Amino acid sequence: MRSTNEIRSTFLDYFQKNNHQHVPSSSLVPQNDPTLLFTNAGMVQFKNVFTGQEHRPYSRATTAQKVVRAGGKHNDLDNVGYTARHHTFFEMMGNFSFGDYFKEGAIEFAWNLITKEFGLSKDKLLATVYAEDEEAANLWKKIAGFSDDRIIRINTSDNFWRMGDTGPCGPCSEIFYDHGEDVFGGPPGSPDEDGDRFVEIWNLVFMQYFEDPPGTRNPLPRPSIDTGMGLERFAAIMQGKRDNFDIDTFQALIRASADVTNTDPFGAHKVSHRVVSDHLRSAAFLIADGVLPSKDGRGYVLRRIMRRAMRHLHMIGTQEPTFYKILPALITEMGTAYPELIQAEALISETLKGEEERFKTMLDRGLSLLADETDKLPSKGKLPGDVAFKLYDTYGFPLDLTADALREKGFTVDQEGFDSAMNEQRSRARAAWVGSGDNATETVWFEFKDKLGATEFLGYKNESADAEI
Ligand code: ATP
Ligand code: MG
Ligand code: MG
Ligand code: MG
Numbered sequence: 001m002r003s004t005n006e007i008r009s010t011f012l013d014y015f016q017k018n019n020h021q022h023v024p025s026s027s028l029v030p031q032n033d034p035t036l037l038f039t040n041a042g043m044v045q046f047k048n049v050f051t052g053q054e055h056r057p058y059s060r061a062t063t064a065q066k067v068v069r070a071g072g073k074h075n076d077l078d079n080v081g082y083t084a085r086h087h088t089f090f091e092m093m094g095n096f097s098f099g100d101y102f103k104e105g106a107i108e109f110a111w112n113l114i115t116k117e118f119g120l121s122k123d124k125l126l127a128t129v130y131a132e133d134e135e136a137a138n139l140w141k142k143i144a145g146f147s148d149d150r151i152i153r154i155n156t157s158d159n160f161w162r163m164g165d166t167g168p169c170g171p172c173s174e175i176f177y178d179h180g181e182d183v184f185g186g187p188p189g190s191p192d193e194d195g196d197r198f199v200e201i202w203n204l205v206f207m208q209y210f211e212d213p214p215g216t217r218n219p220l221p222r223p224s225i226d227t228g229m230g231l232e233r234f235a236a237i238m239q240g241k242r243d244n245f246d247i248d249t250f251q252a253l254i255r256a257s258a259d260v261t262n263t264d265p266f267g268a269h270k271v272s273h274r275v276v277s278d279h280l281r282s283a284a285f286l287i288a289d290g291v292l293p294s295k296d297g298r299g300y301v302l303r304r305i306m307r308r309a310m311r312h313l314h315m316i317g318t319q320e321p322t323f324y325k326i327l328p329a330l331i332t333e334m335g336t337a338y339p340e341l342i343q344a345e346a347l348i349s350e351t352l353k354g355e356e357e358r359f360k361t362m363l364d365r366g367l368s369l370l371a372d373e374t375d376k377l378p379s380k381g382k383l384p385g386d387v388a389f390k391l392y393d394t395y396g397f398p399l400d401l402t403a404d405a406l407r408e409k410g411f412t413v414d415q416e417g418f419d420s421a422m423n424e425q426r427s428r429a430r431a432a433w434v435g436s437g438d439n440a441t442e443t444v445w446f447e448f449k450d451k452l453g454a455t456e457f458l459g460y461k462n463e464s465a466d467a468e469i
Pocket of ligand 3: 158174200
C-alpha cells in the first residue's frame with residue numbers, strides 16, 4: 001500500500017521529471033491578497049504570475065499546497081465529519097504552466113500520472129468539460145480513449161473558472177473517480193451528485209481568456225494551466241478506501257483521539273473522532289503559520305474550529321484538556337513533509353491547551369443551558385435566536401458550534417433571530433457610547449464595526465480574487 005507521504009512524493013517527482021520546478025507550499029495566510037481569508041488553492045501564490053504582473057525564472061511549477069476552506073466562498077466546515085471527502089484543511093497537489101503547455105499537455109500529464117504511474121483503471125474514471133469546450137472533449141477522446149458517455153458536459157460556473165470580476169478566466173475539466181454502485185451518489189450534473197459515489201479528484205483549469213471590462217473576453221496570447229488534485233481523496237483511492245477518513249494519516253489521528261479518550265475509534269463517537277482529527281490539522285497548521293485564536297478575523301475562524309473540536313472531545317467524555325494530546329500523532333504523520341509543525345510544536349501545544357482550559361467551564365455551563373432549551377423544542381424544532389446569542393455572548397459558543405450541536409439532534413437554529421439579537425446589542429452599545437460624549441472618532445469606530453460585524457467577524461464576504469480551484 002502506498003502511504004499518503006509516498007503519494008505526495010510520487011506526484012511531485014513526476015512533475016519534476018517533466019521539467020516542473022518544485023515550489024514549496026506558501027503560508028495559509030495569503031501574502032499577496034489581503035482580501036482572501038486563507039490560502040484556499042494551489043494557484044493563490046501564483047496569482048500575480050498568471051496576470052503577468054510578476055515573472056518567475058521558470059514556466060512550469062509543481063506544488064503540494066496547504067489549503068484551508070473554512071470561511072469565505074469555499075466553506076467546507078459544515079461538511080466535515082458528515083461527508084467522506086471534505087476537510088477543512090487538506091493538501092492540494094498541483095501543476096502549473098505559465099504560458100508554457102496548454103490543454104493537451106495538461107490532460108496528458110494528468111492522465112499519464114493517474115493511469116500509468118498510479119495504475120488506476122480507465123473504467124473507474126470520467127471527466128467533465130465545460131459545455132462549450134469541444135476542444136477539451138476531443139482531447140479526452142484522443143488521450144484517454146473516452147467514449148462520449150464518459151465525458152460529461154456541464155454548462156454552469158462549476159466548469160468555468162474566473163480569478164475575479166476581471167482578469168484571467170477559462171473553462172475547466174474535472175476528473176472523477178467512481179467508487180462503485182454500492183455507494184450512494186450520481187454522476188456530476190445529476191440530482192444525486194452530492195453523494196460520495198462519484199468523487200472529484202482533480203480539477204484542470206484552462207486559463208484561456210482575459211476578461212476586462214467585465215463581460216468582455218479576449219483570448220490570452222499565452223494561455224496558462226492551473227490544476228488542483230486533492231491528496232487525501234486520491235490517497236483514499238490508492239489505499240482501496242471509499243472514505244478519506246480511512247486513509248493512513250487520518251487513521252493515525254483517529255486512533256490517537258480514541259487512545260487519549262479511552263474510547264472506541266469506530267463506536268458511538270465515530271463522527272466526533274473524525275471532526276477532531278480534521279480540526280486538529282487545521283488548527284495546528286494555522287497556528288504554525290502565525291494565526292492565533294482571537295475575537296475577529298482569521299483568529300476567530302481558528303477559534304471556531306478549535307472550540308468545535310473541543311465540544312466534540314467533551315461529548316466523548318473528557319474532563320481535562322485533551323486536544324493538544326493528539327498533536328504528537330500529527331507531527332509523526334506530517335512533520336517530515338511540513339517541518340514548520342516541528343518548529344512550532346510548543347506554541348501549537350500551549351495554544352491548544354490554553355484555549356481548552358479557558359473554554360472548558362463555559363462549555364459545561366453552555367451545554368447544560370443548551371440541553372434545557374432543546375428539551376423544550378418539538379422535533380425538528382428551531383432554537384430561538386436569542387438563546388443562540390446568549391450562548392455566543394455569555395458562553396463563547398460560536399454560532400456554528402451551536403448549529404453543529406443541534407444538528408446531531410435534528411434541530412436547527414434561528415439565524416435571523418441571532419442576527420437581530422446581535423444588532424440589538426450593537427445599538428445598545430452605541431447608545432451607551434454616544435451618551436459618554438460627542439466624539440466624532442467614536443462614530444467612525446462604530447460605523448467601521450457595523451460594517452465588519454461586531455464581536456463576531458463573519459468572514460471575508462467580498463473576496464475580490466477568490467480562487468475557484
Ligand atoms: P467539490 O466539488 O468536491 O467540493 P471543488 O470543485 O470545490 O470540490 P476545487 O476547488 O476544484 O474543489 O479543488 C481542487 C481539488 O481539491 C478537488 O478536485 C478535490 O480533489 C480537492 N478538494 C476540494 N475541496 C476539498 C475539501 N474540502 N477536502 C478535501 N479535498 C478537497
Ligand atoms: Mg467545493
Ligand atoms: Mg467541484
Ligand atoms: Mg473543482
